[in-house]
Amino acid sequence: MEENPETKTKLMNKGHTDLINEVVEGGLCVYCGACAGGCPYLTAYKGRIVVMDNCDREDGQCYQFCPRTFTDMDFLSNKFFGEPFGANEIGFSRNLLLAKAADARIHERGQDGGVVTALLTVAIEEGLIDAAIVAKMDEEKVPNGFVARTREQLLECARNSYEPCPTLQELNGLPYDSTEKLGIVSLPCHSAALSKMKAYKTRNRVNLENVNLIIGLFCGWTLAEGFHGYLQDNFDLKNIVKFDIPHSPGHTYDAYYKDGTKKEVELEDIRKYINPACDYCWDMTAEFSDVSVGSGRSKYKGWNTLIPRTGTGEKLVELAMEKGVLETKPLPEENIMNLKKACLNKKKSAVRKLSKKYNGDLGYLGISHTLKEKLLSD
Numbered sequence: 297m298e299e300n301p302e303t304k305t306k307l308m309n310k311g312h313t314d315l316i317n318e319v320v321e322g323g324l325c326v327y328c329g330a331c332a333g334g335c336p337y338l339t340a341y342k343g344r345i346v347v348m349d350n351c352d353r354e355d356g357q358c359y360q361f362c363p364r365t366f367t368d369m370d371f372l373s374n375k376f377f378g379e380p381f382g383a384n385e386i387g388f389s390r391n392l393l394l395a396k397a398a399d400a401r402i403h404e405r406g407q408d409g410g411v412v413t414a415l416l417t418v419a420i421e422e423g424l425i426d427a428a429i430v431a432k433m434d435e436e437k438v439p440n441g442f443v444a445r446t447r448e449q450l451l452e453c454a455r456n457s458y459e460p461c462p463t464l465q466e467l468n469g470l471p472y473d474s475t476e477k478l479g480i481v482s483l484p485c486h487s488a489a490l491s492k493m494k495a496y497k498t499r500n501r502v503n504l505e506n507v508n509l510i511i512g513l514f515c516g517w518t519l520a521e522g523f524h525g526y527l528q529d530n531f532d533l534k535n536i537v538k539f540d541i542p543h544s545p546g547h548t549y550d551a552y553y554k555d556g557t558k559k560e561v562e563l564e565d566i567r568k569y570i571n572p573a574c575d576y577c578w579d580m581t582a583e584f585s586d587v588s589v590g591s592g593r594s595k596y597k598g599w600n601t602l603i604p605r606t607g608t609g610e611k612l613v614e615l616a617m618e619k620g621v622l623e624t625k626p627l628p629e630e631n632i633m634n635l636k637k638a639c640l641n642k643k644k645s646a647v648r649k650l651s652k653k654y655n656g657d658l659g660y661l662g663i664s665h666t667l668k669e670k671l672l673s674d
């Protein structure tokens with residue numbers, strides 16, 4: 297599948313300054329880290345992209361790989377799945393499952409069912425990957441990318457931060473000549489950036505052919521600008537062992553402490569910290585991933601929703617089932633319907649908001665005219 301010449305034109309001759317003007321100043325940045333770590337000019341620091349110095353290069357990889365610069369969805373989808381984008385609300389799937397880690401320690405350490413950590417453990421122990429780039433919270437609970445090579449390190453990095461993690465800065469900072477086979481845990485925006493890196497090929501950075509496994513997390517939004525200060529003011533961060541946002545009918549943001557106590561705040565009180573850039577996000581389930589993982593929702597607490605999407609993802613899930621690492625059952629019809637509805641709503645909302653922001657155009661989101669009209673109707 298050849299790239300559309302129009303896409304090339306939109307991405308060529310643009311670099312650092314355009315990225316800052318269009319994406320960061322334009323209110324679209326999701327702090328994924330794809331623009332940082334590969335050059336001395338940009339760095340991700342405590343939930344912000346910081347300009348260290350100005351770069352006058354006109355064909356920057358920072359611009360090309362950012363998930364919020366023009367993204368030709370059919371081109372990427374054809375590269376990744378061999379078919380154009382958009383026929384299904386939840387993207388390409390080879391199976392739809394409920395799953396949980398069979399190992400009690402992984403299950404207990406995991407956010408929901410521990411499936412992400414369990415899959416990474418199998419992938420490392422069976423030699424499919426040598427290491428996984430995950431999110432690790434420091435003592436103050438600031439998330440950053442981290443290269444985990446052992447089961448213990450994976451367990452340390454389990455559970456959610458609801459702040460954006462610049463995971464891809466860690467990838468970009470790896471030695472160019474590294475031959476380690478990598479897995480990455482990504483939010484949908486990280487997955488979109490990774491698929492651009494794979495499609496357009498990186499220069500002077502680690503070879504993206506080494507990224508053998510992308511595990512995508514479902515995502516509704518992240519809590520950005522000002523939220524960390526709110527956490528510092530309201531919680532004893534050093535002693536927190538888990539954050540959680542229980543699904544409907546829950547209406548709280550919960551923090552669990554080492555001593556077994558829990559502090560809740562009303563979700564309504566923290567909604568003002570949702571990154572406004574997430575309003576323009578079309579993807580609920582990390583569609584450009586080998587396997588996607590979300591919560592099993594209230595009725596299936598302690599379980600994950602699991603979507604193997606590619607041959608790699610399917611083989612890994614089958615291997616984990618064979619080895620008795622995962623317990624699985626088919627995703628109930630009611631969950632499938634709810635998931636499809638949530639995904640479609642997110643796509644419709646993003647397209648409506650982008651169309652409003654860009655006077656009928658969709659800005660970064662390059663989808664076909666037919667799909668755009670379909671998503672804008674009703």
Ligand SMILES: Cc1cc2nc3c(=O)[nH]c(=O)nc-3n(C[C@H](O)[C@H](O)[C@H](O)COP(=O)(O)OP(=O)(O)OC[C@H]3O[C@@H](n4cnc5c(N)ncnc54)[C@H](O)[C@@H]3O)c2cc1C
Pocket residue numbers: 405406407408409410411412413414430431432439453454455456457458459460461463481482483513514515516517518589590591592593600601
């Ligand atoms: C910001 C955010 C929003 C989410 N929104 C939804 C939602 O709306 N609906 C839904 O069904 N599920 C959502 N999820 C996914 C869900 O909460 C669980 O992460 C998922 O079900 C995996 O559970 P697990 O038990 O397998 O995870 P674990 O085995 O605990 O593994 C979690 C993995 O995610 C990594 N990680 C943690 N925080 C981040 C982060 N901020 N960025 C990147 N990687 C991270 C960890 O390092 C770890 O490797 C969200 C997750 C996050 C981080």
Ligand code: SF4
Pocket residue numbers: 315319320324325326327328329330331332345358361362363364
């Ligand atoms: S690559 Fe990611 S962090 Fe950098 S500007 Fe784009 S969205 Fe922001």
Ligand code: SF4
Pocket residue numbers: 326460483484485486515516517518571573574577578579
């Ligand atoms: S809602 Fe979309 S843009 Fe925002 S953090 Fe989640 S995946 Fe990224």
